[in-house]
Every structure is written in C-alpha cells, then in structure tokens.
Amino acid sequence: MKKIGQFIKKIFIKQQNYQTDDKEESDVYLPSTTEIKNFCNKNFQINWLSIYFFDILSMLSNYIENVSTYYLIQIKHTITQNNIDEQWNSMFYFFAAKLFEIMCRTIYRYVVQNNYIDKGLRRHIKQKTVQQALSLDIHFFEENKSTELVKTIDQGVLFLISYIQVYSEQIRYNLNLFKSGDLYFQNRMSLLLKKNSQLQTFQEFQISDLISNIVTIKQFGTEQKEIQNMAKIQEKNTHITTSRTNLHQSQQIYSHSKDMMLYLFTILQLYIITKSSKNSNLEILFAFSQIQVFYGYIQELYSFIKRNFEKNDNVIFTENIMQIGKLMKLFEQKSQISQQTTKLDYQFNFNSSISFKNVNFSYPKANDKLAKMNQQFYEQNVSTISQTINLHNSGQENSAKILNITNNETKNFLESQQDSNNRIQNTLENISFEIQKGQYVSFVGKSGSGKSTIAKLLLRLYDPNSGSVLFDNENVENIPIKQIKQSIGYVSQDLTLLDSDILQNITYGCDEYNQEDLLQVCNYSGVSEFVFDQKRFPEGLKTLVGANGSKLSGGQKQRIAIARALLKKPSILILDEATSSLDAESEYTVQKYINQLVQSKNQSMTIIVIAHRLSTVVNSDKIFVMEKGQLVEEGTHEELIQKQNVYQKLVFHQISNPFEQ
Numbered sequence: 227m228k229k230i231g232q233f234i235k236k237i238f239i240k241q242q243n244y245q246t247d248d249k250e251e252s253d254v255y256l257p258s259t260t261e262i263k264n265f266c267n268k269n270f271q272i273n274w275l276s277i278y279f280f281d282i283l284s285m286l287s288n289y290i291e292n293v294s295t296y297y298l299i300q301i302k303h304t305i306t307q308n309n310i311d312e313q314w315n316s317m318f319y320f321f322a323a324k325l326f327e328i329m330c331r332t333i334y335r336y337v338v339q340n341n342y343i344d345k346g347l348r349r350h351i352k353q354k355t356v357q358q359a360l361s362l363d364i365h366f367f368e369e370n371k372s373t374e375l376v377k378t379i380d381q382g383v384l385f386l387i388s389y390i391q392v393y394s395e396q397i398r399y400n401l402n403l404f405k406s407g408d409l410y411f412q413n414r415m416s417l418l419l420k421k422n423s424q425l426q427t428f429q430e431f432q433i434s435d436l437i438s439n440i441v442t443i444k445q446f447g448t449e450q451k452e453i454q455n456m457a458k459i460q461e462k463n464t465h466i467t468t469s470r471t472n473l474h475q476s477q478q479i480y481s482h483s484k485d486m487m488l489y490l491f492t493i494l495q496l497y498i499i500t501k502s503s504k505n506s507n508l509e510i511l512f513a514f515s516q517i518q519v520f521y522g523y524i525q526e527l528y529s530f531i532k533r534n535f536e537k538n539d540n541v542i543f544t545e546n547i548m549q550i551g552k553l554m555k556l557f558e559q560k561s562q563i564s565q566q567t568t569k570l571d572y573q574f575n576f577n578s579s580i581s582f583k584n585v586n587f588s589y590p591k592a593n594d595k596l597a598k599m600n601q602q603f604y605e606q607n608v609s610t611i612s613q614t615i616n617l618h619n620s621g622q623e624n625s626a627k628i629l630n631i632t633n634n635e636t637k638n639f640l641e642s643q644q645d646s647n648n649r650i651q652n653t654l655e656n657i658s659f660e661i662q663k664g665q666y667v668s669f670v671g672k673s674g675s676g677k678s679t680i681a682k683l684l685l686r687l688y689d690p691n692s693g694s695v696l697f698d699n700e701n702v703e704n705i706p707i708k709q710i711k712q713s714i715g716y717v718s719q720d721l722t723l724l725d726s727d728i729l730q731n732i733t734y735g736c737d738e739y740n741q742e743d744l745l746q747v748c749n750y751s752g753v754s755e756f757v758f759d760q761k762r763f764p765e766g767l768k769t770l771v772g773a774n775g776s777k778l779s780g781g782q783k784q785r786i787a788i789a790r791a792l793l794k795k796p797s798i799l800i801l802d803e804a805t806s807s808l809d810a811e812s813e814y815t816v817q818k819y820i821n822q823l824v825q826s827k828n829q830s831m832t833i834i835v836i837a838h839r840l841s842t843v844v845n846s847d848k849i850f851v852m853e854k855g856q857l858v859e860e861g862t863h864e865e866l867i868q869k870q871n872v873y874q875k876l877v878f879h880q881i882s883n884p885f886e887q
C-alpha cells in the first residue's frame with residue numbers, strides 16, 4: 227500500500243510541475259557580462275589586467291597573421307610582375323611577420339593556456355566551487371537532484387573559464403551594432419531550449435516511472451491513461467520543437483544578412499587601405515587572374531573582424547551562459563547551520579551528558595514553504611489579521627463578519643492557519659530526554675516515528691525549530707561542528723562505501739591510527755571474521771569492495787561501517803538500524819558483535835542504538851519509545867514491560883509478526 231501511495235504521490239507531484247511549467251520561464255537566468263565579472267571578483271579574485279594583456283596578445287597574433295597573409299599575396303603578385311627587389315622585400319616582411327606571429331602564439335599557448343588557465347585558474351575555480359558546494363547543508367542536497375548539481379559544477383566551471391578567457395571580447399562586443407538582434411534571438415532560443423529540456427526530462431522520468439511501476443499500473447488498469455498523459459507531453463514538446471526550428475531559420479536569415487554587412491565592411495576597409503597606399507594593389511587584386519587570391523584575403527580579413535568584434539559563439543552560446551548562471555546561483559546558497567556563531571575557543575570533550583530540551587523539529591522544505599507563504603501574507607495583511615485574532619481570543623466568534631472581511635484571500639489564510647494547526651505536525655514534537663555518559667540507550671518505535679531524525683539533530687545535520695540540543699549542558703550551536711563530528715561515530719541506515727578497498731573504507735576520515743587500533747576495531751566489529759579468511763579474501767584488507775560495496779554482502783558492509791565508526795575512538799557511538807537490511811543469520815552475527823562491543827566498551831563510550839528489532843535493545847540501560855514524533859515512554863526493558871503500554875504492545879506485535887519492520 228505504501229508503495230502505491232508513493233507512486234500516486236509521485237505522479238501527482240509531477241503533473242503539478244508540468245502544469246506550472248509555463249510560469250517557470252522567469253527562472254532562466256542569463257547573467258550579464260558585468261554580473262559575471264562581479265561574481266568572479268567576489269569569489270575568485272581574478273587578475274583582469276592579465277586577462278586584458280592575454281587578449282591583446284591573442285589579437286596581436288591574429289592581426290600579424292593577417293599582415294603575413296597580405297605579404298604572401300604581395301609575393302605572388304611580385305612574382306607575376308618579375309619585380310625581384312619587391313619580391314625579396316615582400317618575402318622578408320612575410321617571414322618576419324610569420325616569425326612574430328609564431329612567437330606570440332607560443333607565448334600565448336605556454337604562458338596563458340598551460341600555466342595561467344590550466345594550472346592556475348581552472349584548479350582555483352574548481353576548488354572554490356567544490357568547497358562552496360560541500361559547505362552547504364544536507365537539506366540542500368536533498369532538495370536538488372545530484373545529476374543536475376554535478377552538471378552545474380562541471381559545466382558551469384568549464385564555461386566560466388572560457389568566458390573569462392574571452393572577457394575582453396565581450397567588452398568589445400558591447401560596441402557591436404548587431405548586439406540587440408543577437409540578444410533577441412539568444413533570449414528567445416534560451417526559453418525554448420529550457421522548456422524543451424524540461425519536458426524531455428519529464429518524459430524520460432515518466433517512462434522510467436512507468437516501467438518500474440508496471441505492476442501497479444497493471445493492477446489499476448491505467449495503461450491507457452498513462453499513454454494519454456505521455457501523448458499530451460509529446461504534443462507540447464513537438465510544438466516547442468517546431469517553434470525552435472522556425473526561430474532557428476529566422477536566426478539563419480538574420481545571421482546571413484549580418485555576414486553580408488560584415489563583408490561589405492571588410493571590402494570598404496580594404497579599399498581605404500589600398501587607396502591610401504602608394505601602389506594601388508586594388509586594381510591588381512581585382513584583376514580576373516587574381517580573383518581567388520583577392521577572395522582569400524577578404525576571407526582572412528573578414529574572419530579577423532568576426533573574431534574580434536563578433537560574439538564568440540562557442541563559448542557564449544545561450545546554454546553556456548545559463549550554466550554559468552546556475553553556478554552563480556549555487557554560490558548564492560548559504561549554509562544555515564554553519565552560519566551561526568559558535569564559541570570558537572570552545573573545546574568539546576564529552577564528559578557528562580547529552581540532552582534534548584523541548585525540541586520541536588520539522589524538515590526544512592515543508593517548513594520553509596509554509597513559513598514563507600504565511601509570512602508574505604501576514605506582512606500584507608497584518609492589521610486585519612491581528613484584529614481578527616484579538617476578536618477571536620476575546621470570544622467573539624464571528625470575527626470575520628464583524629471586521630467585514632470580504633477578501634477571500636484573507637479568509638483562506640485564516641482558515642489555512644487553523645487547518646495547518648490541525649494538519650501539519652512536526653517530525654519531532656516537544657522532545658526532552660537525557661543520556662548520561664557511558665550509558666547504552668536505545669530508541670524504538672514504529673517506522674517514521676522520528677528515531678533517525680534524533681540522530682540527525684545530534685550530528686547537527688539539521689537544527690531544531692525550537693528547543694535545544696545540548697552536549698554537557700552546552701547548546702550544540704555553540705560547539706564547533708567539526709568537534710562534534712569528531713566525537714561521534716555514526717553508522718547510518720543507508721550505508722555508503724567508497725569504491726575502493728576495505729582498508730580505505732575503514733580508515734576513511736581517521737587521520738591517526740596504528741595497526742593495533744585497526745586490528746582491534748576489526749575484531750570488535752566482526753570484520754576480522756571474513757577479511758582474514760585467506761580462501762575467500764586472499765587480498766585481505768586490500769580487497770576491493772566494488773561500487774558502493776557491491777562485491778560484499780549486507781552483513782559485511784555493515785561490519786565495515788561499524789569498524790569505520792569505531793576507528794576514530796568516538797566518545798559517542800550511534801548505530802542507526804545497523805541490522806535492518808540483513809537476513810536473520812547476518813543480523814545475528816552483527817548483533818553478536820554489537821553485544822560484544824557493548825559488553826567490552828569502556829565506560830567512556832556512550833552507545834545510542836536506533837532499532838526496529840527489539841532483540842537489540844533488551845539490555846539497554848534505558849529505552850526511549852517514540853510514537854508519531856513524540857517521546858511517549860522511557861525506562862528499562864523490564865520497567866516498560868510492566869507499564870503494559872506502547873513498548874509492551876510493540877514487543878507483542880513483533881513476537882507475533884516477527885518479519886514485519
């Protein structure tokens with residue numbers, strides 16, 4: 227049932243996205259040259275003087291190439307005229323110009339391309355970008371598709387570097403007569419491209435959704451409906467593609483007319499040059515036998531002008547600017563959590579207790595949307611709302627009537643406020659508890675009751691909406707995040723392993739350890755049991771685990787994750803459903819090692835287990851029972867059984883349904 231619900235929700239959400247598609251046009255962000263420059267100044271400290279110098283160097287190389295072409299034509303001309311002196315002269319100038327051009331180009335390639343751009347700028351920008359992305363809260367990564375993020379970083383950086391390289395060209399381009407025409411086509415095309423790609427992504431997702439949910443579709447008999455849905459999207463997509471083709475054709479016509487004007491301009495320039503020179507080469511160049519040479523020269527001059535006063539289409543293609551825009555938006559994101567001031571000199575050395583005091587929490591997305599919507603509305607209608615609330619509080623039921631509220635929006639708002647009070651519930655509701663140092667405690671409760679969320683708040687992946695999380699009576703917000711993470715060993719529900727060997731996976735994130743420590747954690751976590759089996763694991767700790775541990779069993783992965791958490795000698799160990807994905811036998815093995823760990827743990831380690839399987843928790847010093855985001859019971863196994871309430875029901879339920887999660 228849960229799956230069917232999720233599927234219907236997915237489809238529903240997508241339909242909504244699809245319907246609001248048209249409104250998303252304003253999302254296309256094409257930053258201007260100045261905006262890009264300001265962004266670079268703020269984040270990457272670019273040396274623009276060098277960029278201008280490099281640009282002049284590149285222009286100079288192109289110009290000298292033209293000069294050498296001119297002398298090449300002169301050589302051909304003097305040969306036909308049998309004018310030896312002029313011939314030598316032209317050859318001298320030709321070689322001199324060529325040599326100078328080669329020199330400029332070599333300097334450009336080695337100094338600019340290899341050193342400044344590839345070794346300097348590219349590395350610097352990439353590093354800063356990755357640093358920015360990693361500084362963001364986990365919430366940001368949950369809200370954004372990872373593939374989209376990778377594309378934004380990879381392509382955004384690539385195009386930004388190209389853009390910086392041609393930055394001076396952009397400035398010259400601003401003097402261009404054709405700028406507004408170019409911009410018109412650029413903007414139109416970018417809108418169509420965006421719509422097109424949105425619909426395409428939507429369609430791809432829909433197909434993969436259909437295939438993976440084929441059983442549900444067959445059960446509901448909704449094949450025809452799905453096909454109709456897809457046809458609608460296809461129709462819209464075709465419409466946009468046609469508009470794109472039409473626009474492309476108009477753009478071609480525009481571009482040809484522009485080219486013609488540039489040619490005319492080139493010829494005019496050539497005419498002026500040759501008119502002012504002593505021997506009027508124009509006549510000779512116009513001569514029928516020279517027509518090809520003449521055309522070649524015009525081509526050369528034309529491309530020179532085009533290169534220097536036209537838009538660099540390879541780099542400045544609308545899609546590329548869009549990617550730079552996305553990269554700029556990424557830099558506007560700020561981590562909510564690390565923004566807060568911590569006591570920088572605070573030295574966290576866990577030595578007394580962990581506590582939650584009246585913690586309320588809901589995941590940011592839903593929270594943000596509601597808060598933003600309500601805030602906006604509240605600001606616009608503050609006086610009416612406060613009067614209504616006052617009247618309501620003073621017992622005057624029909625407050626809306628008294629105030630003569632005819633505005634439907636206000637009514638809806640007030641109703642939605644009441645609704646949301648009833649409907650929207652925090653993920654964690656007014657949670658308070660205390661765990662003493664050295665205790666072994668467990669959190670139990672039905673799926674979705676908020677157990678893992680507690681671990682996430684302890685790790686400071688999120689901050690509570692209200693109330694406080696305290697370590698040693700110090701608010702977590704005052705403790706430097708790095709110190710918290712160093713003190714907590716966390717084995718999460720969704721295990722992720724690096725695509726490397728077992729050793730690297732165990733030692734990840736731990737800078738200081740010795741062989742003795744390594745062996746000890748392998749023994750405690752149960753890694754030794756399989757990894758030192760010469761027949762099955764001849765390469766021992768150097769065995770590669772495959773992409774996300776694909777070459778290992780669930781139990782082996784769990785044990786590696788536990789070893790990893792233990793190696794840094796954490797003062798607090800959190801095992802979040804460490805045995806949930808295992809079969810009975812593997813679960814037994816991992817459980818055996820957890821028990822061993824608990825028994826052998828020195829008094830300095832505090833262990834928090836988040837579990838479904840109640841067999842894990844019977845020996846805990848304290849069990850916390852969660853229900854719908856609330857902490858409903860706490861005590862030892864015996865105490866809770868005696869209470870004959872929620873915990874006891876959970877135990878009986880699990881005994882009678884041993885396979886249910």
Ligand SMILES: Nc1ncnc2c1ncn2[C@@H]1O[C@H](COP(=O)(O)OP(=O)(O)OP(=O)(O)O)[C@@H](O)[C@H]1O
Binds near residue numbers: 671675838
């Ligand atoms: N990143 C998230 N964004 C939004 N909602 C979330 C997120 N993670 C969890 N939730 C929601 O918060 C609620 C509590 O989830 P949590 O993972 O804490 O429950 P749990 O008790 O650990 O459940 P389970 O035992 O199934 O893992 C659930 O309704 C879940 O859908």
